[in-house]
Amino acid sequence: MEIEFKSTITCPECGHKSTNSMPADACQYFYDCEGCRAVLKPMAGDCCVYCSFGDVKCPSIQEGRSC
Template sequence: MTLHSLITCPRCGTAKLETMPTDACQFFYDCTACGVRLKPKAGDCCVFCSYGDQPCPPIQDARSKGSSRICGA
């Protein structure tokens, strides 16, 4: 399981390597460069699934088990 994701701000393009929580989805992320508050895109459970290069740990776990569940559901 990957615990780090490179999250990229869609507004300014700043990318930052962040540690993802292992027990929950992160719904908000504040860009450290421009300050915009990111929220998940429709259909995604968290900001890492929407803007990161790796999905969140709960989704990684579900995929490794062959489940298509959305985390938090």
């Protein structure tokens, strides 16, 4: 399985979409929406904003590891 390092985050506040590179060795806990400036945080049970709001889960989860 090939790990993807790009994910498109969709802001739950305004619907703005942004494609970003995910860090390979860490989880990203905060993300500033470029559309409305809301600070996104992971939903309960998710390790990072990519797992909560991205179309691709973070590399750690893709590999079957926890963050």
